[in-house]
Amino acid sequence: MKPVTDADEVSATYGYSSELKRTMGSFQVFAVSFAFISVAVGIFGTYDDLLVNSGPVGIWTWPVALAGQLLVALVIAQFAARIPLSGSSYQWASRLANPRIGWGFGWLTFCYLITGLLAIDSAMASQCLMPLFGMSPDEGTARVITVVILVVQAILAIASTRLVAVLNSLAVGVELAIVVILVVALLVAAAVTGRGSVDNLVSRGVAEGSTNYFAFGGGLMAVMIVGLATLVGFDSAANMAEEARDPHRSVPRAIVGSVAAAGILGMLFLIALTVAIDDIAKVTEAGSPVAVIMRDQLGAPTERILLVAIAIAFFGGGMVTMTSCARTVFAMSRDGRFPGHRVMRRVSRRTQTPIAATILPLVIGVVTMIALPGDALIELITSGTLFPAITYGLIVVLYLAVRKRLDRKKGAFDLGRFELPVAVSALIWSVCAVTVLLAPAGTGVPLVIVAGLIAVGGLYFVFMVLFRRDVLDVEPGVADPMAGPNR
Incomplete structure (x- = not known):
């Protein structure tokens, strides 16, 4: 076994x-x-789909999603423990398979982070901030607010990684506290007032009698999106590995620990919400069922407190997504493998953050909010659920293909003899997850968008193959992409 390299020497070790x-x-x-x-954000945004598609009993699909995503997280943690670099899957595939495959992983990650950023910030504007301030639903207003959120997040992400970390830790602390408090308060209120029922946990609600409830793509399968759309993004810690202390240990533990903690907390929250439902039909018809449950059980002031806490969680999630996206752009650019790499690879000496790489997702977000019509924007955001599932599945395939070539680092995270059964199980789950996301009717347009974004990247890849082939012939970090006549 090789000893774990000191954090200050990790980057140099990889060139x-x-x-x-x-x-x-x-x-x-x-x-x-x-x-x-x-x-909190994930359940707030998807609980209405759960009630409509499967009824309250659909919450029991959450443990299934948790188990599957935890398997994937364990595989990703194996990579993160051995190659703790910004760019995560781009670096892993480039170094262990070949640079061309690595580029594909990097582009997929960039696409899923961009679509994820737009999904988080647009939902924060329309579903959280506008109701919080008593604004009537209006798409134009929501887009303006989304742009403002993007600008503030970009400013903070550029200013300091430490500032982002501190603000994000505060947001996570608030979210943890508020969800725990709400779980206890809802269960106590339901018990004291008698409004609510444990029987809700096995009720199909408005989906009772549905003819395709158990069918392929039917109600029960469709509700899996609650877990699949929420328990993602845990690999973000790997994208920040070059800014973490003791990354061989801290990053893998963060990846696995975040999924476990979020999964347990989410299950408790779902149970509390479901037990606290007084009138299933009324809550199902509501535009924001979680807020209605809060209002019915705890009063209107509590609903506003919830929206404030959710807003903080939304903002923290968006800021992390933007920062993680910037690190992916930076990582690919310093190897000369991203459009505009000469600018995107630059790191400010004052803030020690990649400014141009952070501005890029901001610009894409602003242009999207201005140029994309309403239905197209919704479909683009929906496509964001497919990107992580596809990316995670490919990472698992990569791991199974190269695992015998991975170094073992003393003291670093390691599954030992369990790595093969975990990886095989993760692959089976990944196939199931993609199938579940594609099964419901109406996924054709999001799938076309996914294919289109991949094709855009493919055009740049063809450009590199034709005119800058030397960039794809070497392992990342081997050569300076700024040097040479073709660069």
Whole structure:
């Protein structure tokens, strides 16, 4: 076994100079992954789908999603423990398979982070901030608010990684506290007032009698999106590895720990919400069922407190997503493998953050909000659920293909003799997850969008193959992409 390299020497070990500042401790690294997952945000945004498609009993699909995503997290943690670099899957595939495959992983990750960022911030504007301030639903207003959120997040992400970590840790602390408090308060209120029932946990609600409830793509399968759309983004900690202390240990633990913590907390929250439902039909018809349950059981002031807490969680998740996206762009650019790489690879000496790489997702977000019509924007956001499932599945395939070539680092995270059964199980789950997401009717347009975004990247890949082939012939960090006549 090789000893774990000191954090200050990790970048140099893989051929890079240390440009990013290592300021993140163990909890801050954990908070990065947990904030992206954000069970409060995920459940707030998908609980209505659960009630409509399967009824309250659909909450029991959550443990299935948790078990599957935890298997994937364990595989990703194996990679993160051995190659703790910004760019995560791009680096892993480039070094262990070949640079061309690695580029594909990097582009997929970039696409899923961009679509995820737009999903989080647009939902924060329309589902959280506008109701909080008593604004009537209006798509134009929601888009303006989304742009403002993107600008603020970009400013903070550029200013300091440490500032992002501190603010994100605060957001995670608030989310953890508010969800725990709400779980206890809802269960106590339901017991004291008698409004609510344990029988809700096995009720199909408005889906009772549905003819395709158990069918392929039917109600029960469709509700899996609650877990699959929420328990994602845990690999964000791997994208911040070059800014973490003791990354061989802290990053893998953050990846696995965030999924476990979010999964347990989310299950408790789902149970409390479901037990606290007084009138299933009324709550199902509501535009925001979680807020209605809060109002019925705890009063209107509690609903506003919930919206404030959810807003904080939304903002933290969006900020982490933007930062993680910027690190992916930076990682590919310093190897000369991203459009505009000469600009995107630059790191500010003052803030020690990649400014241009952070501005890019901001610009894409602003242009999208201005140019994309309403239905197209919704379909683009929906496509964001497919990207992580596809990416995770490919990472598992990569692991099974190269696992025998991975070094073992003393003291680093390691599954030992369990790695093969875990990886095989994770692959089976990944296939099931993609199938579940594609099964419901109406997924054709999101699938076309996914294919279109991949094709856009494919055009740049063809350009590199034709005119800059040398960039794809070497392992990342081997050569300076700024040098040479073709670069």
